[in-house]
Amino acid sequence: MNKQYDYIIAGAGCAGMSLLMRMVSDPFFASKKILVVDADEKQQNDRTWCFWETAPDLFEPIVHHQWKKLDFYSNYFSSELSIEPYTYKMIKGIDFYNHVKTNIAASPNIEWRKTTVKKLVDTTFEIVATNEIAGIELADGEIIYADYVFSSILFEPIKTAAHEYHFLQHFKGWEIKTATDCFDSSKAIFMDFRVSQEHGTTFMYVLPTSANTALVEYTLFTEQLLEDNAYNEALKKYIGETLQIADYEILHEEKGVIPMTTKQFPYAKGNNIFIGIAGGQAKASSGYAFKFIQKRTTAIIEAIKNGKNVSFGKKLKDSKGHLYDSVLLHVLHFQKMQGDEIFASIFKKNKASNVLAFLDNESSLLTDLKIMSSVPTGIFLPAAFHEMKQLM
Known part of the structure; x- marks a missing residue:
């Protein structure tokens, strides 16, 4: 050998x-x-990556656009979010x-x-x-x-065991160009839950890159995929009714599925x-x-x-994040609370930068406790106890 x-x-x-x-x-x-x-x-523009960070990293030279402010919309809470010290970036x-x-x-x-x-x-x-x-x-x-x-x-x-959850983040996005200036390219719509929640946790992204171009993406966190035409109809409806844009062309289309398990x-x-x-x-x-x-x-x-073991495992903060993820998916799986209401409650009661740190598994224990107290303890505490038992 x-x-x-x-x-x-x-x-x-x-x-x-x-x-x-x-x-x-x-x-x-x-x-x-x-x-x-x-x-x-790898010759196709098959996807777009978005992320937030506090300082430039290796791929800063190819960041296509970035935003310091994000909009959050739902039927429970809506607000412009200042995310400093983070910047939201697109590649x-x-x-x-x-x-x-x-x-x-x-x-x-x-x-x-x-x-x-x-x-x-x-x-x-x-x-x-x-x-x-x-x-x-x-x-x-x-x-x-x-x-x-x-x-x-x-x-x-x-393949998941009986005690594990397996959701799919599935999405379809259109990069559109409008006939007139319609967008403020200095801020993006991070989540817009003002769309039908009939399939489960569902929201739109709107990522403007100029006054007349933006990526509009229909995203769902569910356990089943939709028929392809359902994504198209949802995008048409949102662009026409919510964004109130009638005259536009589709420059690019992307579609994907990411496991949330x-x-x-x-x-x-x-x-x-x-x-x-x-x-x-x-x-x-x-x-x-x-x-x-x-x-x-x-x-x-x-x-x-440094000659160290490359097969190292998860750090404590990763294990902590895994527990929090399990609790959320438990609540969604058993339909104890809708996803749009959960995210609205979290963003309403916490600084956006703390929420982003929490989603990155980089938040302090104090921040974790504050975010967890933002959602109904009668729903999330039993779910947390259940998931902790599964991890033991």
């Missing part, structure tokens, strides 16, 4: 390419042989892919293969007394080995390291993943450089 590479990145999505970008940006990895494997060449998928590919173009130590990864190779029982190698099997049967494989691929559908994903199996959704970096209560991926890939780079 011969090692052909130092590192293999299986899957060139957000997680794989974020890790690759961090490697190519650090001189430590200039002499390392790196293989990237994905069946897609387009095609800009992200092109940025990473441009940066690796001059790196002879990085190889890209357009093919399918059939499975990861578990070498645990193939090496005596050590487990210092990992591998992948390609669609044609070829097996390739490296010190570490970093995989963001979900090889089979997510309390399933505990493994961080590693031997030297096969899981990243992205496969590593549990999509927050179960919101579906946000971009910043969690950046934290995880940053930590991996630092561990490699």
Whole structure:
């Protein structure tokens, strides 16, 4: 069994390419042989990532637009939210892919293969007394080995146990261009729950990038997907009736599904390291993943450089966040309270910056307690006790 590479990145999505970008940006990895494997060449603008942060990070050069103020709307509470010290940012998928590919173009130590990864190779029982190698099997049967494989691929559908919850964040977005100036590009609509809640927790995003262009996205947190036409009709209705825009063209369309699950994903199996959704970096209560991926890939780079264990597990704040996520999904699953009312209550009674820190698993215990006291204890406390029992 011969090692052909130092590192293999299986899957060139957000997680794989974020890790690759961090490697190519650090001189430590200039002499390392790196293989990237994905069946897609990443030439399409297939998604948009939005996130908030207090300081610029690695991908600041490709931030397409950013906002310091956000609007929140619901039938229970509406307000403009000042989110300082955070800034809400948008990155387009095609800009992200092109940025990473441009940066690796001059790196002879990085190889890209357009093919399918059939499975990861578990070498645990193939090496005596050590487990210092990992591998992948390609669609044609070829097996390739490296010190570490970093995989963001979900090889089979997510299966949850009876005590786990599995929601889907599913969305469809239209980037529209209006005939006249309709938008204030200095602020975005973060959540607008003034749409039908018949399917479950449902809201709109409106992300203006100029006076006459914006991404309008219909988003749901539910356990089932909708028929495709339902997304289209909801977008038409919202743009026409709520935004009161009649004359517009659709410049771009995107659609996606993100798992919101309390399933505990493994961080590693031997030297096969899981990243992205496969590593549990999509927050179960919101579906946000971009910043969690950046934290995880940053930590991996630092561990490699310092000779530390790369297969490290979750930190205490992550476990705390997992419990809070479980409680929210418990309440939604058993329909004890509607999602729009929950989010309205939280944003009404707390500083927006504290809510964003809470959603990032970065809030203090005092902030956590204040946010938890914003929702009815008669509903959430029994749910919390139930979920704590499941974790014991």
